Structures are given as structure tokens and as C-alpha cells.
Amino acid sequence: MISQMQQKSESPDTKGKILEVRGLTKRFGGIIANDNIDMDVFVGEIVGLIGPNGAGKSTLFDMVAGVKPSGSKRFPDAGCVRFLGHDITQLKAHQVCRLGLARTFQIVRILEKMSVLENVTVGALCRTSEVYEAEKKAEKICEFVGLKDRQNLAAGELTIEGKKRLELARALATEPKLLLLDEVMAGLNPSEVAETLDLLRQINKQGITIIIVEHVMQAVMAISDRIVVLDYGKKIADDTPEAVVKDKNVIDAYLGSEDA
Amino acid sequence: MIKDVARSLWALGWMGGGAIAAFVVLLLVAPWVVSPYVVSLFMAMFMYIVVCSSWNIISGFTGYVSFGHVVFWGVGAYVTAVLVWKFNYPWPLAVMLGGVGSAFLATIVSYPILKLTGIYFAISMLALAEAIKILTSHFRSVTGGGGGIYLRPMASLNILYLMMGFLALAVVLVCYSITHTKFGRSLLTIREDETAAESLGINITRRKIQALILSGLFPGIAGGIYVMNVCFIDPATAFDISITVNIILMTTFGGIGTIIGPVLGPVAFTALSEFLWASFPFLHRAILGAILIAMVMGMPNGIMPFMVRFAQWVGIREFFSRRREASQ
Numbered sequence: 077m078i079s080q081m082q083q084k085s086e087s088p089d090t091k092g093k094i095l096e097v098r099g100l101t102k103r104f105g106g107i108i109a110n111d112n113i114d115m116d117v118f119v120g121e122i123v124g125l126i127g128p129n130g131a132g133k134s135t136l137f138d139m140v141a142g143v144k145p146s147g148s149k150r151f152p153d154a155g156c157v158r159f160l161g162h163d164i165t166q167l168k169a170h171q172v173c174r175l176g177l178a179r180t181f182q183i184v185r186i187l188e189k190m191s192v193l194e195n196v197t198v199g200a201l202c203r204t205s206e207v208y209e210a211e212k213k214a215e216k217i218c219e220f221v222g223l224k225d226r227q228n229l230a231a232g233e234l235t236i237e238g239k240k241r242l243e244l245a246r247a248l249a250t251e252p253k254l255l256l257l258d259e260v261m262a263g264l265n266p267s268e269v270a271e272t273l274d275l276l277r278q279i280n281k282q283g284i285t286i287i288i289v290e291h292v293m294q295a296v297m298a299i300s301d302r303i304v305v306l307d308y309g310k311k312i313a314d315d316t317p318e319a320v321v322k323d324k325n326v327i328d329a330y331l332g333s334e335d336a
Numbered sequence: 337m338i339k340d341v342a343r344s345l346w347a348l349g350w351m352g353g354g355a356i357a358a359f360v361v362l363l364l365v366a367p368w369v370v371s372p373y374v375v376s377l378f379m380a381m382f383m384y385i386v387v388c389s390s391w392n393i394i395s396g397f398t399g400y401v402s403f404g405h406v407v408f409w410g411v412g413a414y415v416t417a418v419l420v421w422k423f424n425y426p427w428p429l430a431v432m433l434g435g436v437g438s439a440f441l442a443t444i445v446s447y448p449i450l451k452l453t454g455i456y457f458a459i460s461m462l463a464l465a466e467a468i469k470i471l472t473s474h475f476r477s478v479t480g481g482g483g484g485i486y487l488r489p490m491a492s493l494n495i496l497y498l499m500m501g502f503l504a505l506a507v508v509l510v511c512y513s514i515t516h517t518k519f520g521r522s523l524l525t526i527r528e529d530e531t532a533a534e535s536l537g538i539n540i541t542r543r544k545i546q547a548l549i550l551s552g553l554f555p556g557i558a559g560g561i562y563v564m565n566v567c568f569i570d571p572a573t574a575f576d577i578s579i580t581v582n583i584i585l586m587t588t589f590g591g592i593g594t595i596i597g598p599v600l601g602p603v604a605f606t607a608l609s610e611f612l613w614a615s616f617p618f619l620h621r622a623i624l625g626a627i628l629i630a631m632v633m634g635m636p637n638g639i640m641p642f643m644v645r646f647a648q649w650v651g652i653r654e655f656f657s658r659r660r661e662a663s664q
Contacts, residue, residue, distance in 0.1 A: 143531060143534070143535060168534065168539075169534040169535045170534045170536075170537050170538055173534075173535060173536060178535070179535055181531075181532070185529050185531060185532035185535075186532070187524075187525060187528040187529060187532065188528065190524065190528065197521065198521055198533075198536055198538075199536050199537075201518050201521060201536075201537075201538075202536060202538075204518075205337050206337070206339055206518075207340045207516060207517060207521060208339065210518075246536065250537055
């Protein structure tokens with residue numbers, strides 16, 4: 077269903093670069109949230125982005141998506157971000173979204189007073205100027221993510237699981253080529269996590285590249301083709317899930333090094 | 337967008353269309369039936385419907401509460417008065433240019449002023465109204481200074497009353513229609529969460545500017561019609577803060593962010609204050625104040641949401657939800 081709207085020519089195994097991050101640095105006062113990060117993401121991949129709390133994962137998302145972190149100016153202090161060949165370092169969030177990069181927020185930002193369907197419609201309006209058309213598309217997406225039976229509820233009435241799902245639906249409605257998911261599985265029970273993983277695989281099969289920040293380790297290990305690990309703003313590992321769990325730097329970051 | 341507007345107007349159905357037709361008939365018949373006093377009362381009421389509905393676009397839909405909306409009304413009135421007085425423009429053209437003038441003011445102030453949010457936006461709108469008031473008093477050669485401008489009567493009360501009535505109808509229909517378009521949906525999204533709106537591809541700066549311009553346009557036309565009726569304008573009347581207070585009061589009374597709220601508010605408010613004024617000549621302000629306090633406590637979201645809740649409680653909800661499904 078998404079693929080119809082998507083008009084994607086590349087198959088998932090075409091290894092073209094979709095996102096290229098070079099030397100990205102972001103400081104908040106004396107704290108370096110992102111320290112000279114280089115990262116590539118290829119078309120069709122699912123990349124897991126992990127790291128201890130405060131490692132700079134959400135900041136990296138904000139920088140890539142052009143969102144202003146609170147209490148700071150919008151743009152990175154150094155480095156550049158390229159998306160599908162465009163330099164998006166200085167672009168605003170709405171311009172980045174138009175290019176096909178959508179994101180969800182760690183702390184959900186749903187429009188509480190609108191209905192679930194209206195929330196998704198707002199996302200769909202990114203690609204059409206007709207509300208009626210957008211509503212039709214939103215209905216399909218609600219069905220796809222399993223919100224159909226709740227689509228007329230006020231979004232504020234949803235459970236946390238519903239809200240996370242709604243954020244995903246709304247991001248999908250903007251027809252992204254790259255989806256940044258910030259802890260979409262936090263606070264979900266194991267069966268809900270399994271459902272979400274299933275959903276993410278389906279989305280990925282339709283040709284949408286995914287970067288996922290997650291603390292639920294089994295989930296992120298199960299779904300990712302590749303894992304990038306951040307610690308204190310620096311990239312400390314970038315490899316397959318199997319290799320990353322054995323990496324000494326990663327183990328030190330999570331469990332504390334012996335000499336610390 | 338045009339398709340959405342057409343679809344929304346079609347969705348008004350027999351009931352909506354009938355209500356509009358009934359309004360037009362009453363509007364046309366009223367001057368033959370009631371006294372000129374009542375006609376001018378209606379005209380003031382329509383004027384408040386225009387300014388309240390316009391205020392509601394930026395403050396109700398978009399969430400930027402303006403404490404200086406009188407400035408658009410006053411600038412419209414002044415532009416019309418100056419054009420007629422100094423340049424002998426035909427008055428209907430001058431009235432329309434009043435709207436252009438206030439929309440122009442909205443355009444030039446929008447970019448810097450909409451960078452502010454919440455109380456800071458409110459205060460800067462208040463300051464804008466005061467600044468324009470001082471400027472109007474200062475440039476005596478253009479505006480007649482603090483003494484104001486006197487015009488000779490050119491248009492009859494009935495014509496101006498009809499213009500105001502149709503303007504009110506048009507503004508309410510515009511407000512209704514935009515909530516069914518991409519533009520209106522963008523404004524509602526901005527009200528709820530600007531960061532989310534931006535991440536969903538909405539150019540929030542552009543949308544807010546458009547909202548403020550639209551919100552400034554109609555009060556300007558209303559100001560022009562007003563000045564043609566009273567044939568006098570001075571800075572103290574044109575930029576009177578109590579008009580802004582009335583706008584906010586009436587819209588809150590009716591229901592902020594709804595379409596019918598800014599209509600019900602002025603109607604209820606005019607009827608109530610007129611009744612109190614006639615019944616209690618000395619105490620009407622005190623009683624009005626007491627009623628307002630009671631209303632704000634009893635129905636904090638205004639009459640409209642209260643009526644919707646009441647209707648749901650009675651069981652009309654079923655009826656409305658079925659109609660909505662049918663219209664989809």
C-alpha cells in the first residue's frame with residue numbers, strides 16, 4: 077500500500093547511500109552532545125542506534141531532522157548532513173520532511189485534541205493539498221498500523237502503545253524514504269514489541285529505510301542490519317549486531333570498564 | 337483547496353443552507369420592520385461577529401492570543417476616513433481599501449511579531465495598537481491628529497447595515513471553510529504543537545503569517561463600514577483597548593476556537609447587555625460583570641462546547657454522528 081505511493085525504483089539491496097553524516101558536532105554549553113560523528117546509511121537498511129542515556133542519540137536525530145532542541149539554536153556547530161544527495165544541514169524540519177525524511181519523537185508529540193484519523197491526515201497533507209484525499213490515505217495507513225478501530229477516538233485518549241503507533245502512522249503518512257524512530261518500543265509489553273517489530277519489517281520491505289533508537293536490546297538486535305553505538309557523543313562502534321555485542325568498547329560503555 | 341472549500345460548503349446540507357437563507361431573508365426584511373435604533377444595534381452586533389471571528393482565526397485556531405486586535409479595525413477605519421476626507425475616494429472603494437490597509441499592516445508586522453509566543457505575542461500586539469494610536473495623533477496633516485476626522489454623511493444606515501450583515505456572513509463562511517482545508521488543518525496543528533507541525537512538513541512561519549493577514553483583513557473592512565456610519569473617527573475611539581477586551585470577552589463567551597462561538601458570543605452579549613441596560617439603568621454593568629463571572633466558572637470553554645456537551649447528554653449525538661458518516 078505504501079509502495080504504491082512511494083514510487084521507489086531501488087530495491088532494498090541496492091547499496092546507494094541515503095544518508096551521509098560527516099563530522100557532525102553539537103555542543104550545549106560545555107557539553108558536547110555529538111562529537112565529530114561520521115555515519116552512513118544505505119538504501120533499504122535498518123540501522124539501530126544505541127548507547128547509554130545521554131549518549132547523544134536524540135540530539136543526532138534532531139540535527140539530522142532539522143528540529144530545534146530546546147534552549148539552543150537549531151543547527152549543528154560543525155559538520156554536514158547529506159540526504160539523497162541534498163545538503164540538508166541548514167534546512168528546517170518542514171523542508172527535510174518534504175524531501176522524504178520523517179521522524180517520531182521520544183516523548184510523543186501527538187495532537188491530543190484531534191482525532192487519531194485527523195492526526196494522520198495532517199501527515200498525509202504533506203503530499204497533497206486536498207484534505208479529502210489526505211483523509212482517504214490516512215484511513216489506509218490507520219488500517220495498516222492497526223489503529224482502524226480507534227481512528228475516531230481523540231488522540232489523547234489512546235494508551236501509550238496507541239500513541240507510539242499513531243506517531244509511526246503519522247510519520248508514514250508523509251511518505252518518507254527514510255524514517256527516524258526514536259524509542260517507538262519504550263514502555264510497550266513484550267507482545268506489543270513483537271507486533272511493532274513485525275510492522276517495522278513490513279514498512280522496511282516496502283522500501284523505506286529505517287534508523288531506530290531503542291533501549292529494548294533484544295528488539296533492536298533482532299531487527300537491525302547494522303548497529304551504531306554512541307557513547308558520550310562519540311561513535312564507538314558501527315558493525316553487525318553480532319559483532320557489536322562482542323566489541324570491547326561497547327561492553328565497557330554499557331557495563332563500565334575495568335579500570336573505571 | 338478549492339475542492340475542499342466546495343465540499344465543505346456542500347456538507348452544510350439543507351440545515352446549513354436553510355439557516356443561511358433564513359439569515360439573509362431576516363437581514364433584508366429587518367430594516368422595514370424594526371426601528372433604526374434596532375438596526376444600528378444589529379449593525380454593531382454584526383461588526384463584533386466580524387472582528388470576533390477574525391480574532392478567532394489567529395487566536396482560536398492558531399493559538400496566538402492577540403491583545404491588540406483593535407489595531408486592524410482602527411487602521412481600516414482611518415484608511416477609509418482619510419481616503420474619503422483627503423482624496424475624495426468613492427466611499428465603497430475606500431471601505432474595501434480599509435481592509436487592504438489593515439491586511440498590509442498585518443503583513444509588515446507579522447514576521448517579527450510571530451516570532452514571539454504566548455504572553456509575549458499578546459503584549460506586543462497590545463503595544464502595536466498603542467504605538468499606532470500615538471502615530472495617528474502625531475501625523476496631524478494626514479490623519480487630522482488627536483481631534484479626529486469628521487465626514488459628511490454619505491451612505492444610508494440601511495446600506496451600511498446590509499454591508500456589515502453580508503460581511504459577517506462571509507467571514508463566518510470563510511472561517512467554516514478554512515477549517516476544512518489544508519491551511520486550516522495546519523493552523524490547528526500549530527496550535528497543538530509547533531515542533532510536531534514542523535516535522536510533518538508544515539511551514540509554520542508561512543502559515544502563521546497567512547493566518548495573521550487573514551485575521552487582519554476583515555476587521556479593516558468592518559472598521560471602514562463603521563466609520564462611514566458614525567462619520568467621525570479619532571485615535572481614542574479607533575484604537576480603544578476596550579474593543580479588544582470586548583472581542584476577547586465575547587469570543588470566550590461563545591467558545592474560543594469554534595466557528596459558531598464568535599457568532600453566539602456577540603449575539604448573546606449584545607442581547608444580554610441591551611436587556612440589562614434597559615431593565616437596570618444604574619446597575620447594568622455590575623450585573624453584567626456578575627453574569628460573566630458566573631458563566632466563566634460554569635462553562636469555562638464558552639457557550640458552544642457547553643451546548644455540544646448538553647446535546648450529547650440529551651442524546652442528539654447519535655443524530656450528528658450519523659449525519660457525519662453520511663456526508664463522508
